[in-house]
Amino acid sequence: MSAPVLDPALLGVLRASLALLFAAAALHKLRDPAGFAARLAGYALLPAWSVRAFAFALAGAELALCVGLVLPATARLSALTAMALLLVYAGAIAINLRRGRRGIDCGCGLAPRPLGSDLVLRNVVLAAFALCAALPSGPRALVWLDAWTIACATLAMAALFAALDAAAALRARLAE
Numbered sequence: 001m002s003a004p005v006l007d008p009a010l011l012g013v014l015r016a017s018l019a020l021l022f023a024a025a026a027l028h029k030l031r032d033p034a035g036f037a038a039r040l041a042g043y044a045l046l047p048a049w050s051v052r053a054f055a056f057a058l059a060g061a062e063l064a065l066c067v068g069l070v071l072p073a074t075a076r077l078s079a080l081t082a083m084a085l086l087l088v089y090a091g092a093i094a095i096n097l098r099r100g101r102r103g104i105d106c107g108c109g110l111a112p113r114p115l116g117s118d119l120v121l122r123n124v125v126l127a128a129f130a131l132c133a134a135l136p137s138g139p140r141a142l143v144w145l146d147a148w149t150i151a152c153a154t155l156a157m158a159a160l161f162a163a164l165d166a167a168a169a170l171r172a173r174l175a176e
Contacts, residue, residue: 005138012142012150014133017157018082019069021126025108026062029055039107043092061085069133076134083130090123113169122168 006014029036037055040046046054065085068078089108093115096104105112106119113119 004135006132006135008137008140008142009146009149011133011135011137012146013153013157014129015069015075015079016150016154017161018079018126018130018133019066020154020158021161022062022069022082023066026059026066028109029059029062033059036107039105042104042107043096044101045092045095076136079130079134083127083134086123086127086130090120090127093119093123109165109169113172116168116172118168122164 033052033055036059037052040055040058041048041051061081062085065078065082068074069082071078093106096102096115097117097120102115104115106115108119
């Protein structure tokens with residue numbers, strides 16, 4: 001039995017979509033570093049003295065993943081690192097949910113959003129996508145139409161993610 005491989009176009013969509021997600025996440029953090037550090041401190045998982053540095057390191061790691069996911073030489077390692085980071089995010093949320101701390105802002109979107117099990121599930125699903133993005137490519141060579149397919153599918157994935165995120169944030173606000 002051979003190891004699973006993915007069609008190179010599907011692999012391109014997964015990697016480009018994850019790169020776009022991490023780019024947006026990093027830019028969100030860098031746009032308001034003090035605000036993100038405050039939200040990160042709200043998780044109460046880090047010593048107070050380390051929160052600012054850790055917030056900056058997270059933004060840097062997300063930018064590095066964005067670049068690493070689109071470079072063929074580093075894409076597999078970056079995908080596995082992305083999976084690990086997404087599982088850390090899921091774990092941090094789950095720990096706070098277990099502590100009963102639902103009211104803190106997740107720090108993961110443009111609008112304030114309280115923690116919820118949907119965020120844990122979202123990060124686990126994204127981690128599964130990252131794991132798939134770490135698989136090797138099948139032997140088929142990419143052709144010009146694949147570039148168009150990858151670009152359009154990546155934009156569709158971004159739109160779907162944004163719509164699902166907005167719907168979840170709205171649902172959280174309506175529940176309050």
